Amino acid sequence: MMKAPRLRANRYSLMTLEWPQESEPLADWLKAQREKAPALMDEIAIVLKPAPEHPPEEIRLAVETLDQLDLGLMGLTGSPQHRVVADELGLAWLSSNHGPIESESSHEMVASQSPDTALIMQGPIRSGVQIYAKDRDLIVIGQVSEGAEIMADGHVHIYGRCRGRVAAGVSGQVSAEIFCLTFESELVSLAGTYCGSDQIPEELWSARVRVRLDESSQKITFGLMT
Amino acid sequence: MATVVTVTSGKGGVGKTTSSAAIAAGLAQAGHRTVVIDFDVGLRNLDLIMGVERRVVFDFVNVIAGEATLNQALIQDKRLENLSILAASQTKDKDALTEEGVGQVLDELAELGFEYIVCDSPAGIERGATMALHFADHAVIVTNPEVSSVRDSDRILGILQSKSKRAKEGGKVHEHLLITRYDPVRVENGEMLSKEDVCDILAVKLIGVIPESKAVLKASNTGAPVILDQDSDAGLAYSDSVARFLGEDRPMRFVTPRKQGLLSRILGGGD
Ligand SMILES: Nc1ncnc2c1ncn2[C@@H]1O[C@H](COP(=O)(O)OP(=O)(O)O)[C@@H](O)[C@H]1O
Ligand SMILES: [Mg+2]
Numbered sequence: 001m002m003k004a005p006r007l008r009a010n011r012y013s014l015m016t017l018e019w020p021q022e023s024e025p026l027a028d029w030l031k032a033q034r035e036k037a038p039a040l041m042d043e044i045a046i047v048l049k050p051a052p053e054h055p056p057e058e059i060r061l062a063v064e065t066l067d068q069l070d071l072g073l074m075g076l077t078g079s080p081q082h083r084v085v086a087d088e089l090g091l092a093w094l095s096s097n098h099g100p101i102e103s104e105s106s107h108e109m110v111a112s113q114s115p116d117t118a119l120i121m122q123g124p125i126r127s128g129v130q131i132y133a134k135d136r137d138l139i140v141i142g143q144v145s146e147g148a149e150i151m152a153d154g155h156v157h158i159y160g161r162c163r164g165r166v167a168a169g170v171s172g173q174v175s176a177e178i179f180c181l182t183f184e185s186e187l188v189s190l191a192g193t194y195c196g197s198d199q200i201p202e203e204l205w206s207a208r209v210r211v212r213l214d215e216s217s218q219k220i221t222f223g224l225m226t
Numbered sequence: 227m228a229t230v231v232t233v234t235s236g237k238g239g240v241g242k243t244t245s246s247a248a249i250a251a252g253l254a255q256a257g258h259r260t261v262v263i264d265f266d267v268g269l270r271n272l273d274l275i276m277g278v279e280r281r282v283v284f285d286f287v288n289v290i291a292g293e294a295t296l297n298q299a300l301i302q303d304k305r306l307e308n309l310s311i312l313a314a315s316q317t318k319d320k321d322a323l324t325e326e327g328v329g330q331v332l333d334e335l336a337e338l339g340f341e342y343i344v345c346d347s348p349a350g351i352e353r354g355a356t357m358a359l360h361f362a363d364h365a366v367i368v369t370n371p372e373v374s375s376v377r378d379s380d381r382i383l384g385i386l387q388s389k390s391k392r393a394k395e396g397g398k399v400h401e402h403l404l405i406t407r408y409d410p411v412r413v414e415n416g417e418m419l420s421k422e423d424v425c426d427i428l429a430v431k432l433i434g435v436i437p438e439s440k441a442v443l444k445a446s447n448t449g450a451p452v453i454l455d456q457d458s459d460a461g462l463a464y465s466d467s468v469a470r471f472l473g474e475d476r477p478m479r480f481v482t483p484r485k486q487g488l489l490s491r492i493l494g495g496g497d
Contacts, residue, residue: 124429126384127377143429145380163427 014074015044015192019062021051027065034069045072047094052079059085123160125150132170146186155179161206165189174213179225183209188220195220228336230343231471232362234386236378238349240370241406244442245464246346247275247451249366252468254309255453258341261300264314265358266348267322273313276303277449287315290327296334305454310340320353328357351385359386364400366471367430370407371419376427379403383430403430404467409438410483421481434467436460437480 019026034041046066050059059082066073075092076082086093119133123142130149131138138152141159148164150156154176156168161182167189169176174191184206186197190213200209201222208225231253233246243266250262263286264272273279278301284294289312296312303309312331315322335343347358359365365386369379383401392399405421412418419427421435441458445451453468455461459480466476 124380124383126387127380129384129388145384145427147377147380148384 014047016047016049016077019048019050019054021053026062027069030065030069030071041071045074047075047077048073049078050076050082052081054082056082056085056088060089063089063091118154118157119152121150125164127164152176168211169213174215176213178209178211180209180211182206183211190220193218193220228332228340228343229363230332230345230361231364231366232345232347232358233366233368234347234355234359234362234382235368235375236349236351236382237370237375240368240375241436241442242349242368243272243275243346244446244452245366245368245404245406245436246272246344248453248461248464249468249471250342250344251303251306251309251451251453252464253342253344253472254303254306256468256472257308259308259339260342260344261310261312261335261340262344262346263312264346265323265354266346267314267317267320267354269348270314270316272346273301273311274449275446276311276451278303278311278313279449282313285313285315286331287317287319287322289331290322290324296331296338305450314354323353323357325357325360328361332361351382356385356389359389360391362386362390362399363392364402364471366402366404366433367428368404368406369424369428371405371409371413371421371424373419376419376424380428383428401430402433402471403428404434404436405432406436407438408435408481410481414483421478433470434463435478435481436463436467 048062048066050062059076063073073091075094076086077094083093118137118139120139120141121131123140123144125131125140125144125148127145127147131151133152133154135153137154137157138150139157139159140150143160144150144158144162144164146163150164151167151170153169153171153173156166156178158166158180161184162180163184163186165187166178166185168178169191170189172191176190178188178190183200183204185200188195188211190211193213204222204224210223210225212221214221231249233242233249235242246262250260253260262272264270266272267287273282281301284299286299288294289296289299299312301311301313303311332343345358345362348354367379367383369375386399387393390399403425405424408421409418413420421432425432437459439458439460441455441460442452445455452458452460453464456465463480466479469476
């Protein structure tokens with residue numbers, strides 16, 4: 001029996017690599033990032049966003065650099081005049097005014113309650129499961145396994161042990177925070193700033209932890225939840 | 227109403243088939259009419275473990291395809307009157323297991339009066355595995371005390387609670403953890419995860435710890451589920467596990483290193 005292919009709207013985690021005009025060399029910066037958060041850099045899919053002033057030749061070199069570093073470059077975004085470069089290099093062009101696409105996959109759960117209240121999920125949230133609380137907070141009661149990914153546009157609260165990846169403020173909300181009773185996350189992200197478990201202060205491992213973004217320094221800070 | 231018990235793990239070679247045979251035989255011994263089904267299409271080996279490989283004429287796929295009736299394909303165990311086996315086929319066509327077809331066979335087995343339907347799931351998340359998961363009322367998660375196996379089990383639990391029929395209908399599949407190939411000496415030396423570590427990572431109720439045992443290989447060579455060997459540690463551990471599955475409270479055995487005598491220590495021994 002022949003099966004029909006089908007098109008489904010799915011939401012994937014892509015990261016945008018913003019590349020300013022007067023940037024430090026991309027290769028150096030990316031290598032440093034990889035050292036900081038190897039797990040992240042090995043798995044992410046990237047969309048490169050050059051500044052409008054970058055000439056096509058520089059973009060071509062940047063794409064080569066990303067390839068050499070074995071990073072998953074999916075396409076380009078940014079100024080429309082760069083679209084031809086994407087076509088030429090066989091990369092996808094992502095127009096940046098697209099809103100997030102809601103997922104249909106049942107393995108991925110997207111909030112569908114009325115806005116404002118938090119999305120409440122009963123754990124354990126298992127490896128391979130993704131949860132995204134759109135436009136709201138996320139509360140997980142129970143554990144989050146290594147390999148699970150939980151995300152919210154608002155705050156994330158975990159009443160249990162968290163070994164998975166946590167992202168708060170995923171659409172850029174810099175005031176979003178993470179609260180966790182037993183904090184052992186492999187990766188945290190606040191408003192797009194990432195940091196791996198190796199950057200979590202040792203004395204806070206397995207502790208009751210509050211994670212926020214220091215707005216002036218754009219750095220993730222960890223503290224005891226008291 | 228028959229209860230579907232799916233034995234699964236995510237990873238291959240951890241002891242699913244060994245455990246399916248033992249659990250099915252244990253349920254039958256406890257007086258429940260039980261059938262054990264091999265979902266590992268193409269790789270069938272439950273029939274070998276059960277010692278019925280010469281008696282397989284029709285299999286699971288034949289029944290789904292309408293080439294044989296269920297009664298023609300069911301093999302009655304010669305040792306336990308409450309136990310029957312439904313073998314997998316040698317065919318390589320994994321798509322032979324359709325949701326509709328599998329559902330129909332399970333319904334028919336319930337109508338025949340079976341109380342427990344034990345499904346031996348293949349490794350991975352291909353068709354056979356997802357079908358076995360789909361219909362599960364209970365899942366026995368078989369895990370070896372090592373990180374990769376535990377991680378795979380965690381992933382399977384996630385799939386189970388989102389893709390199974392019960393989950394889709396808003397319910398929950400009952401989860402049971404079975405740790406197999408447990409070697410207390412290696413645990414003590416830090417070469418394997420302890421049962422506490424595994425329980426801590428997976429957060430699932432533990433129904434048993436089966437020791438690494440030569441009795442398992444012996445049993446599979448003679449075609450008798452190891453639970454029938456009540457002189458062996460693995461056989462006794464499986465009996466305890468089935469009793470716990472049925473709600474009994476039993477202390478764990480064989481989870482600490484055996485005290486070795488001076489002589490066997492000098493001879494580098496033990497078995
Ligand atoms: N408790 C145990 N002690 C020793 N060997 C075991 C034990 N459980 C399983 N085995 C062996 O491991 C191998 C894989 O077992 P099997 O039940 O076929 O796993 P699966 O069905 O998960 O692939 C077999 O050779 C079996 O004899
Ligand atoms: Mg098997």
